[in-house]
Every structure is written in C-alpha cells, then in structure tokens.
Amino acid sequence: MNIDDIRTQFPILETEVHGRRLVYLDNAATTQKPQAVIDTLTDYYSHLNANIHRGAHHLAAVATERYETVRRQVQQFIHARSHEEIVFTRGTTESINLVASSFARRFFQGGDEVIVSGMEHHSNIVPWQLAGATLRPIPFSDEGVLDLDAYERLFTDQTRLVAVTHVSNTLGTVNPVAEMVRRAHAHGVPVLVDGAQAVSHLKVDVQALGCDFYCFSGHKMYAPMGVGVMYGRQEMLKELPPYQGGGEMIEDVTFERTTYNHLPFKFEAGTPSVGDVLGLGFAIDFMESVGVDNIATHEADLLRYATDRLSRLPDVRLFGTAPEKAAVLSFLVGEAHPYDVGTLLDQLGVAVRTGHHCTQPVMDRYGIPGTVRASFAVYNTRDEIDAFVAALQRILPMLQ
Numbered sequence: 001m002n003i004d005d006i007r008t009q010f011p012i013l014e015t016e017v018h019g020r021r022l023v024y025l026d027n028a029a030t031t032q033k034p035q036a037v038i039d040t041l042t043d044y045y046s047h048l049n050a051n052i053h054r055g056a057h058h059l060a061a062v063a064t065e066r067y068e069t070v071r072r073q074v075q076q077f078i079h080a081r082s083h084e085e086i087v088f089t090r091g092t093t094e095s096i097n098l099v100a101s102s103f104a105r106r107f108f109q110g111g112d113e114v115i116v117s118g119m120e121h122h123s124n125i126v127p128w129q130l131a132g133a134t135l136r137p138i139p140f141s142d143e144g145v146l147d148l149d150a151y152e153r154l155f156t157d158q159t160r161l162v163a164v165t166h167v168s169n170t171l172g173t174v175n176p177v178a179e180m181v182r183r184a185h186a187h188g189v190p191v192l193v194d195g196a197q198a199v200s201h202l203k204v205d206v207q208a209l210g211c212d213f214y215c216f217s218g219h220k221m222y223a224p225m226g227v228g229v230m231y232g233r234q235e236m237l238k239e240l241p242p243y244q245g246g247g248e249m250i251e252d253v254t255f256e257r258t259t260y261n262h263l264p265f266k267f268e269a270g271t272p273s274v275g276d277v278l279g280l281g282f283a284i285d286f287m288e289s290v291g292v293d294n295i296a297t298h299e300a301d302l303l304r305y306a307t308d309r310l311s312r313l314p315d316v317r318l319f320g321t322a323p324e325k326a327a328v329l330s331f332l333v334g335e336a337h338p339y340d341v342g343t344l345l346d347q348l349g350v351a352v353r354t355g356h357h358c359t360q361p362v363m364d365r366y367g368i369p370g371t372v373r374a375s376f377a378v379y380n381t382r383d384e385i386d387a388f389v390a391a392l393q394r395i396l397p398m399l400q
C-alpha cells in the first residue's frame, strides 16, 4: 500500500489552512473524497442525468442499470445474501429512522423496550424514543468496554430489539457484535447494528455477524454525502410496512387502496440521489483497490502511534482505551475546554472535532462536557500525527 499514491487521489489534502498544509483528522465526522468519486458526480450530471426505473429513454435506462449495479456492489461489499436486502437511504440516520418507524408499527405492542449500548450516537437513541420505546442502556467500563453480563440481564418479555453501534464514534471501541447478536437471538430478539463508524475501517460481513439490520453512511467511507444504506434480512424486510409513501414504492394505487412494490423498492419512495449512489460505487472500488484489510492495518498502526505519542504529553487524558479499537482518539488536555483546544489546533492547520460528538450519554458517563477527537483514515500518515502532536505541544502553555 503506497500512501503517497493514495494521497494524490485526494485533492483536498493539498489545501492550505491558515497558511499551513491541512492535517485532516476529522474523518469520523466525514472522510474526504477521492478524485474518482468527485468526477462521478460531474460525469453523472454532464452525461447521464435522468430519473431512474421509469423512463423509456436511453439515459434513464443507463442510469437505472448503473444504480442497480451499485446495489449489487454494496451487497457483495457487506456480503448480504441478496441485492433485495440493500435499501438506499440518505445515510445512517435515515436508515435507523426507517427501521425504527416501520419496526415499531409492525412489532410494538405497548410497554416496548429496546436495548441499546451506553455509547450510542444520538441517531441510534432518538428514533427509538420517537417510536415510543423505553431504552435499556448497556453500561460500559472506564476503558469503554461493554458489560456483557449486564447486557444479558437487560432482556425482559418486553424487549423488542437490540440496537447497538459496531464501532463507537467517541471511544473507538469495536463492540463484539456477533456475540451480542447470538445472545439476542437466543432470546428471540432481532438486532440492528449501526455501522456508521465501522464500514470504512474493517471488513463487514452481515451474514457472519448474523444481524437483522445494518445501517451506514456513504460519506464516512469516501463516498458523497446524501447516500446511505439500510441492509435488512429479507425475511425481516418482508414483514415491515413501508416507511414513506410516494412514487416507486407502489405496485398499484387507487383512491381506495394501495399495494406495495417488491423489495427493495417498497422502502425507496421518491427520486433517489442517483449521482451519489454512483459515487458510492466508486468509493467501494477505491476501498477494494486498496484492500479493506490493508486499510485496517494501516489505521491500527496510526492509532498505536498516536496513542503512544499522546499519552506521553503532560495533562492529556485519553477516553476510550478498549483493547479492540478503531481509528478514533478522544482526549482532554488538563482543565482546558475541548473547543479551545480545537480552535487553537485549527490555527495550526490541524482539523479535529470537539464537543459531545452526538453522544451526550457518554459525556455524562465520564462527567465531562466533551472531548477533542482525532480520527484517522487511510490517507493519514505518521508525519501528520507528528504535526498534530507538535501543534498540541505548542498550544499546551496557552492552555494552562
């Protein structure tokens, strides 16, 4: 794997911020895009723009064929059994809202409980509350490891679903999702996995995980914003009612009654973001050309290196030190507010995220207002981590 070659594919990495070469360490928020993905959008709108599935003309036919090809590409990428299990959405948030809304209408009976982990992103908390569920959070240790004994004790007759993140966006913990699915299924409870922070870092195999739903966003895996995926096991999707009504999701409409289209179209009402879906296809090409295992190995090296360098600095406190971790490093410096640290780092060209990272319960767990978060992607280098640590060292005296 040649990082220099990879970096040349990402034009934004040449950007200067406040007179310095950008060091982009906010990849958990969104990754940057390779030129091939950027070009897809221009190419689509220059040569192919058409609404899909219903046009009789050439452009509509080609756009439809490419869109459906990406569906099969996604199927292979996450090893789903059928392309009918792949539903395109706007992102993880919409995917989870889709499942929460449809699942609740089909399976909730009143007094319904959903088990979540204590480290969920708000988008895997609020949709369940909107659906009327009572949440039962799984506690986690100071290191950020879920307590599986406590998890076991949370199941009751009212448990309808487990909804858990594969990788924590704040702590970096890679949760033992396959084992958690096995235990939930032993109780007859289905499982939704939030894969927003997993798909770009590790190989995902939904059949090996055994989960019933797997949700992720394109923009966190080198694809454009505006496209995401809801994978659902076919047997489960057949049971669920549609999420939104409109064009494309129907078979037959009268004023008295509507029948619905077959999978996956039952869940894809209205005009989708075709160009972005094609971009997702090129993002998968990019990841597969590098190799997902190579990406994971490289990021593990960056994480080890950055953790080691950061933990040597005075007054730096790390949050999330689980043995199984992906490329996220959350920390605080002394008593300094994370926002101040982020702003000063930005002045030195280093882009990090600060705040609660849409995981307020995690902040409450540690009794802190937020953290500074550096998160890595395939194009980051040890040199950039050196620049980040040097910048931190420079601002440390200003934070006293």
Ligand SMILES: Cc1ncc(COP(=O)(O)O)c(C=O)c1O
Pocket: 028, 029, 090, 091, 092, 093, 094, 121, 123, 124, 165, 167, 168, 169, 194, 196, 197, 217
């Ligand atoms: C773990 C996790 N879940 C869900 C989301 C929501 O993703 P999106 O905003 O792309 O819908 C994020 C985004 O940061 C995330 O990190």
